[in-house]
Amino acid sequence: MSAKAKQTNKSADKNANDRNDVASKENYAEKANPQWKCISHEQINTLLDLTVEQVQLQFEEILGLKNCLTCLKEASLLGYFVCGFWWARQMNYTCQQISFIMALQQLVLDNIREKQMPFGDNLNEFAKLISGTHQSPSPEVDPLFDAEQAMSITDYLKCSLFQNYHLYEFLFHQPREELLLGEKRTIEVISSADFVAPLEEGMTTEVFLHYMAPSPVEQREEGQRSSQEEDGVLLTQGQRSSQEEDGEVAVKTDLQEKEKKDTGFEGYNIQDVKDVLGDLTTEMLGNLQAEFTEKLRVQEESFRTRLERLKHSASK
Numbered sequence: 001m002s003a004k005a006k007q008t009n010k011s012a013d014k015n016a017n018d019r020n021d022v023a024s025k026e027n028y029a030e031k032a033n034p035q036w037k038c039i040s041h042e043q044i045n046t047l048l049d050l051t052v053e054q055v056q057l058q059f060e061e062i063l064g065l066k067n068c069l070t071c072l073k074e075a076s077l078l079g080y081f082v083c084g085f086w087w088a089r090q091m092n093y094t095c096q097q098i099s100f101i102m103a104l105q106q107l108v109l110d111n112i113r114e115k116q117m118p119f120g121d122n123l124n125e126f127a128k129l130i131s132g133t134h135q136s137p138s139p140e141v142d143p144l145f146d147a148e149q150a151m152s153i154t155d156y157l158k159c160s161l162f163q164n165y166h167l168y169e170f171l172f173h174q175p176r177e178e179l180l181l182g183e184k185r186t187i188e189v190i191s192s193a194d195f196v197a198p199l200e201e202g203m204t205t206e207v208f209l210h211y212m213a214p215s216p217v218e219q220r221e222e223g224q225r226s227s228q229e230e231d232g233v234l235l236t237q238g239q240r241s242s243q244e245e246d247g248e249v250a251v252k253t254d255l256q257e258k259e260k261k262d263t264g265f266e267g268y269n270i271q272d273v274k275d276v277l278g279d280l281t282t283e284m285l286g287n288l289q290a291e292f293t294e295k296l297r298v299q300e301e302s303f304r305t306r307l308e309r310l311k312h313s314a315s316k
Helices: 005-033 043-050 052-063 073-092 095-113 119-134 145-160 164-175 205-212 216-263 270-315
Strands: none
Touching: 005 145, 043 095, 043 270, 052 073, 073 095, 073 145, 073 164, 095 119, 095 145, 119 145, 119 164, 119 205
16 A cells, blocks of 8 residues: 555544544533523524513413413413523523523423422432533633532522422422313393382382482483473363353354344444453463462472482481
8 A cells, every 4th residue: 555545544534533523522512511402592692682571472482381371380481481591691691501501491390390300319410410511521612601600500590490399399290170260150130021110118219219210311201291291281271272262252242242232332343352352361371370380289299298208218
């Protein structure tokens, strides 16, 4: 084999070894510093510019939580991830660091929900993963977190999850009964047209005014009908009186003519007779008006007495 062929083989072996080293470093970085698979770094950059309310709406779509307003489990998951993201944002972490923190939250939560891992085992796995973040696989690569940042992450997850570990176990593994949020009931309503209205004396004034008293529109219509009826009665009485007056005028005219012929009062003319009859008509209509007014007054007093009696009984 020539020297040129040997050199080519050596360069090929060197390239293969370099690729293997890069792949091994990437695998080590992926295992030591896992990233959250739900969102990419570009999406994290977009979320960093939003408010906390907008971040919450985005996480509802990312995690597929459609009933977070009525489901306790979904509301807890949403608050868990939104609080973790917002805390990492306030700590001014990079997109890669935030993605690692979200993946770390997902890991310890899945250990409770899917693997039902005890508290001690889950804490040990978390400690192994967080301890590898401030160790670099090579001198050329900086560690993901320094010791102070790793301690801050530990303190946060201790307060947010590990202190409430039994609550999360209860949330994911304890069955709960569905609460009855609504109930349909059918109530039969009695129609007032099928029953006789109760006596007004047997109820209080408030009940009468609220349920039995006619509305102002009905009272107005009833008042208009009564006024029209009264006008019709007055017109009928006026027509009758005018007819009677016409008959009386005719009779009196005949009598006056006879008397004039008999007594010799030929000096009275028709105008004198009209004046006399006009006075008589005015007097008769005045008597009718006074009689009608008196009847209205008596009826008004009877109604007033009845209302006073109802108020007195209601006050007792």
